[in-house]
Amino acid sequence: MNHIKRCIRILLLVIFFGCHDDNNNGFASWSVYKGDATSASYSSLTQINKENVQLLKLAWTFYPNDTIEGARSERSECNPIVVDSIMYITSARHRVYAINAGTGKRIWAFDPFNGGSGGGVNRGVAFWEDGNDKRILFTAGNHLFALNAMNGTPITKFGENGKVNLNEGMRGDPKVISIVPTSPGIVFEDLLILGTEVSELYGAEPGYERAYNIRTGKLEWTFHTIPLPGEVGYETWPKDAWKYVGGANDWGGMSLDKNRGIVYLATGSPTYDSYGADRKGKNLFGNCVIALDAKTGKLKWYYQTVHHDLWDYDLPAPPNLVTIERNGKKIDAVAQVSKVGFLYLLNRETGEPIFPIEEKPVPPSDVPGEEAWPTQPFPSKPKPFARQFMTKEDLSDFSPEVHDSLLKQFNNLRYEGLFTPPSIQGTLSLPATVGGAEWGGAAYDPYTNIIYVKSNESPEISLLQKIDRNNKNLQGLSDYEKGRKLYMTYCAGCHGVDRNGNGLQNPSLVKISERKNKESILNKIRHGGGRMPSFADILKKREEEAIIAYLYENKNKSSSATDDNLLEIQRNELAVKNAKKEGNIEDSAARYLNVTAYRSFKDRDGNPGIKPPWGTLNAINLNTGEYEWKIPVGNIEKLQKEDGPITGSQSMTGPIVTSGGLVFLGGMRDKKLLAFDKKTGNLLWQIILPGMATSNPSTYMYNGKQFIAVSVSGNKENEGGSVMSFALP
Numbered sequence: 074m075n076h077i078k079r080c081i082r083i084l085l086l087v088i089f090f091g092c093h094d095d096n097n098n099g100f101a102s103w104s105v106y107k108g109d110a111t112s113a114s115y116s117s118l119t120q121i122n123k124e125n126v127q128l129l130k131l132a133w134t135f136y137p138n139d140t141i142e143g144a145r146s147e148r149s150e151c152n153p154i155v156v157d158s159i160m161y162i163t164s165a166r167h168r169v170y171a172i173n174a175g176t177g178k179r180i181w182a183f184d185p186f187n188g189g190s191g192g193g194v195n196r197g198v199a200f201w202e203d204g205n206d207k208r209i210l211f212t213a214g215n216h217l218f219a220l221n222a223m224n225g226t227p228i229t230k231f232g233e234n235g236k237v238n239l240n241e242g243m244r245g246d247p248k249v250i251s252i253v254p255t256s257p258g259i260v261f262e263d264l265l266i267l268g269t270e271v272s273e274l275y276g277a278e279p280g281y282e283r284a285y286n287i288r289t290g291k292l293e294w295t296f297h298t299i300p301l302p303g304e305v306g307y308e309t310w311p312k313d314a315w316k317y318v319g320g321a322n323d324w325g326g327m328s329l330d331k332n333r334g335i336v337y338l339a340t341g342s343p344t345y346d347s348y349g350a351d352r353k354g355k356n357l358f359g360n361c362v363i364a365l366d367a368k369t370g371k372l373k374w375y376y377q378t379v380h381h382d383l384w385d386y387d388l389p390a391p392p393n394l395v396t397i398e399r400n401g402k403k404i405d406a407v408a409q410v411s412k413v414g415f416l417y418l419l420n421r422e423t424g425e426p427i428f429p430i431e432e433k434p435v436p437p438s439d440v441p442g443e444e445a446w447p448t449q450p451f452p453s454k455p456k457p458f459a460r461q462f463m464t465k466e467d468l469s470d471f472s473p474e475v476h477d478s479l480l481k482q483f484n485n486l487r488y489e490g491l492f493t494p495p496s497i498q499g500t501l502s503l504p505a506t507v508g509g510a511e512w513g514g515a516a517y518d519p520y521t522n523i524i525y526v527k528s529n530e531s532p533e534i535s536l537l538q539k540i541d542r543n544n545k546n547l548q549g550l551s552d553y554e555k556g557r558k559l560y561m562t563y564c565a566g567c568h569g570v571d572r573n574g575n576g577l578q579n580p581s582l583v584k585i586s587e588r589k590n591k592e593s594i595l596n597k598i599r600h601g602g603g604r605m606p607s608f609a610d611i612l613k614k615r616e617e618e619a620i621i622a623y624l625y626e627n628k629n630k631s632s633s634a635t636d637d638n639l640l641e642i643q644r645n646e647l648a649v650k651n652a653k654k655e656g657n658i659e660d661s662a663a664r665y666l667n668v669t670a671y672r673s674f675k676d677r678d679g680n681p682g683i684k685p686p687w688g689t690l691n692a693i694n695l696n697t698g699e700y701e702w703k704i705p706v707g708n709i710e711k712l713q714k715e716d717g718p719i720t721g722s723q724s725m726t727g728p729i730v731t732s733g734g735l736v737f738l739g740g741m742r743d744k745k746l747l748a749f750d751k752k753t754g755n756l757l758w759q760i761i762l763p764g765m766a767t768s769n770p771s772t773y774m775y776n777g778k779q780f781i782a783v784s785v786s787g788n789k790e791n792e793g794g795s796v797m798s799f800a801l802p
Contacts, residue, residue: 100519101117103155107769110259110328110329112327112328112390112393114514114729115519115729115731119732120779121733121735121800126757127757129760129800129801130800130801130802131760131798132799133176135170135796136793137166137795139164139168140793147192147787148165148794149767149768149784149794150768151796152197152771153796156222158175160773161222163198166191166793167185168183168184169185169218171209172796175780183218183226183227185214193214196257196512199257207221210258210260210287211257212253217237219231232289236290239253241292255270256324256325259326259328263287265285267284269281269283269324272320272344273320274344275344276344278319279297279315279321279322281298282298282323282338298322299314306357306375310352310354314351314354318344319645321342323339323363325389325391326512328407333422335366337394339391339409341359341388342382343356346384346670348440348537349381350443350662351662357377359377360380362407363375364407376417376419378409378450379413380450381445383438383443384494384505384535385412386412386413387412388411389410390410390510390511391514392407392408392409393517394406394421395407395418395519396519399427407420407424408695411509412505414508414509415451418454418698428453434447436493437494440495440497455698456700458691459509459528461503465484468683469681469683469684475676483682487499487500488500496535497537499534502532502533503683504530505531507673511726513724513726513727513740517695518730521751525730526691526727527688527726527727529723530683530689530721531674531723533671534669534672534674535670536667582624586625594620681712685718686718687720688706689704690705690706690728690736690754692736692754706741707741708722708741709743722741723741724740727769729772730751731751735751737770737781742765746762766784767794770782778800780798783796785797
């Protein structure tokens with residue numbers, strides 16, 4: 074009898090969920106980035122559930138096999154989408170693949186670089202259809218492409234032979250700038266609404282939000298995240314800031330309320346991230362949740378989570394569109410996670426906070442020229458999901474000698490709690506740039522009103538150093554020493570003083586000569602990729618050679634070099650000058666760089682400087698603002714105390730939640746994909762992957778069978794990574 078009931082249940086699932094879900098809000102399909110247009114990361118599928126998840130097995134693996142010979146292991150952050158039994162993914166090198174969602178067999182492939190190296194951060198594609206016209210929309214480099222979803226051929230009537238140059242329509246010279254979105258756009262009717270990734274240094278491009286006609290590629294509207302004269306928010310900047318300040322960009326994706334016709338986005342910090350003498354004021358629309366009319370791009374409302382950001386506290390993920398119950402009434406709302414560790418819950422129509430948010434005084438800056446904003450918003454509920462304060466008792470203690478050294482370092486830093494500004498002395502920052510929630514965002518269960526958030530706890534040191542605009546401080550040094558000095562001053566912020574990178578977004582450069590030849594390094598320098606821009610229009614041949622000499626540790630090589638960051642600043646400013654727009658000016662304020670940016674606060678052995686847990690999974694009831702549970706997730710076994718709890722671990726990805734009673738999460742350094750009981754947080758299933766999970770999971774039905782799919786980083790045997798899909802036997 075149980076077997077018959079189970080068969081009937083599966084048959085009903087096939088009938089109900091077997092077809093493509095056109096409204097994208099039914100939660101049965103996964104045809105949009107993060108599941109559906111509301112960014113719920115939720116699935117109503119129940120075939121895989123708490124009772125049988127322990128039986129989950131690998132069903133198939135797809136290998137792009139498109140890496141360049143000799144390349145280091147790569148990673149794709151693609152959240153796979155599935156439409157009409159076809160899965161669409163992007164590889165680490167930005168190739169697009171259509172594969173059979175039930176078998177992993179390739180159907181077609183498209184190379185936007187025509188054999189070039191490609192690469193860079195990419196989190197997936199968008200799908201659009203009108204009858205038999207079905208299109209895949211995605212970005213590669215500075216272009217937006219439209220492909221026939223059935224065969225992968227470019228839509229020739231879209232833009233110029235299937236692609237649109239995203240550099241066009243920005244502030245700077247399109248021949249010099251490089252606009253490279255990292256997250257897929259969102260579809261509203263015949264529009265693709267798209268955010269972007271821009272430089273994070275002085276002179277960066279502004280992060281305009283734009284909408285393109287999906288049929289023609291025509292730019293339909295632009296929202297200026299750094300307001301022009303006469304626009305809302307212009308008064309929150311110096312009068313000419315719109316001509317030279319950049320950033321305030323939506324790089325993490327967006328959400329859509331189709332019924333209201335409103336698109337919701339979350340922006341990052343203005344540039345430069347750590348010093349803002351040239352952008353005094355609150356700086357709208359940096360660090361804002363923004364509601365726009367999806368058809369016109371007109372502003373509906375905004376809420377700023379950080380005023381005059383000095384900490385790189387980007388809002389890292391799309392807002393979750395939620396419906397909560399308060400005082401017996403249902404309220405449509407927006408739930409926005411943050412690096413700060415706060416969850417901001419706002420009325421979806423007005424932007425008003427659901428729970429009170431208080432402006433509280435924060436520490437002032439002591440850096441010449443800087444004017445930190447005197448207050449910041451502190452939500453009363455929910456309580457922070459990441460630690461926001463530490464004392465010497467929180468310092469890690471792997472050995473007495475190491476602890477004493479760490480304590481001395483801690484005592485020499487400026488630290489007055491949350492929002493202590495960066496300083497010349499060195500400031501401890503907690504949470505920091507990879508703290509709190511990251512681009513994986515949160516998963517929301519619309520039937521329980523519980524939201525699930527993965528959080529990191531990783532303090533950093535912000536050390537500001539004044540820079541010389543003309544780079545005169547390089548005169549008289551040997552070529553190798555110039556490279557070392559420039560690296561330590563500017564590049565160490567991303568790749569580390571020891572060149573070990575941060576293991577998440579900025580790769581290690583140690584022994585790079587053993588992994589890459591000079592030609593591939595030159596190609597990267599000239600063409601960029603990911604967070605690194607192209608230096609083709611700035612870097613001279615002798616400067617390229619000097620960079621390689623330092624990376625190859627060739628102390629006998631003689632040539633001149635220029636620092637990557639300073640070159641990027643010069644490149645940014647050249648783009649503005651070349652645009653020749655009336656009234657263009659260059660800011661004249663002093664400049665400082667955070668020379669330890671993105672570097673975790675660690676002890677002298679390279680271990681975390683703060684006691685665990687270093688990563689947690691949080692379940693928050695949005696009706697009450699209270700926590701249902703909080704658990705550490707991920708484990709660094711070598712640092713786990715004997716018989717102690719797991720350590721928790723950093724990750725950039727986020728969870729998904731299902732009606733089967735499960736929360737799936739990967740992305741930690743122990744390479745595990747995990748399934749938890751969504752009611753209790755109890756671990757129900759785990760599997761060790763061949764590499765780290767590098768995307769949020771997806772779940773979908775194929776011929777009556779539910780699958781869980783995730784992107785996985787490469788390893789020595791398979792440098793290009795893979796997509797792995799799991800199902801019940």
